Amino acid sequence: MIQYIEQILPALLSGTKMTLSIFFWTLICSIPLGAVLALGLVSKFKPLVWLLNLYDWLMRGTPLLLQLIFVFYGLPVIGIIFERYDAALFAFILNYTAYFAEIFRGGFQSVPRGQFESACVLRLSYGQTIRKIIIPQVFKIVLPSIGNEVINLVKDSSLVYVIGLGDLLRAGNVATARDVTLLPLVLVGIIYLALTAICTIVLKVIEKRSSVWR
Template sequence: MDIALKVLPSLLDATKMTLEVFFMTLLLSLPLGLVLGLLLKTKIKWLNYLLNSLIWIIRGTPLLLQMIFVFYGFPLLGFIIENRVAAVLLAFVINYAAYFAEIFRGGIQAIPKGQYEAAQVLGLTKLETLKKIIMPQVIKIVYPSIGNEIITLVKDTSLVYALGLSELMKAGRIAMQREVSIIPLIDVAIIYLILTGVMTLILKYCEKKINYYQ
């Protein structure tokens, strides 16, 4: 118990980086994923092929590899990113935007074509159709999958230690080696459980709101 309380301040301080990566990734990747999901429906063949190829590569390779490639590989291509936080965020945003894009595409494809035709008969523009008819239904369809990805994102933030950033997992490992005890890792596990638990409650609350207003 003494060790658990002793290392707790350093773990909580490192949690700030974990939360920063989580919120910034979510804030940037969700809208980007939505835009990509819409573009994946384009009839421009070369653009469709390009986007599908990029998403296939991103989803088919580990996030850890992408982080290392962005920080160490980009400079070899002439793109130098000296800030490790920026490199981490770039890799995370690209990775999660690709997953969100596939989720949104699936939701858009689930909407019957008859609804587009009905909107056209009513004289709605494509933008009005998307905003008032399509997207409210898509959000309800994709919400569970989006929620799962958000929970996964909480845990994936532990990967940022690979670039030397002081986040929760790295702080726990350092504390474990310093104290020669497994207790710091138990503290880390509890903090992650609390974070995922709080996020799960928030997601369930939002889901009830979505179901109520639709």
């Protein structure tokens, strides 16, 4: 059994690399975009709010799997063609930006209005108010919810198999079908558990350090 694990482990680790790449770039892009969209959602410019709410409704109201299929197989019909990796990343960023935007909107709305009024008294600009006063408070408020989405993202990354990307789950499925054994899928499960455990530990450390903003 050890020899078999050593035989299939390189393929699983290669799939893990793809999974981590989707995970990393989705987080890097969707969290800041979500924060920016949240500012638009709480703005007083009604056409922008309506447009962003429509985007939020579409992204959160349809399955990520369907969005992946639409981006890779549907958009070429109108001449928009993505490579497999780019299609997966584009769909993931669009989807998770909507979720993070909703999380940040709740955070912004939970900050007392008096914080903005105090900033005006101190003659801080809107940008300074958001950056120096509001964002640190919002970050502390939304951190647990962001943590849940981060864990979900680790697992959702397995959906890229539907467009033929060689991620961790696909590598396990290929080995299982070829060798007629469930051991590769057991190893896939162990790797996913390890990834979620690492994310959980990192998030707890960040949450503990952010307690300075209480």
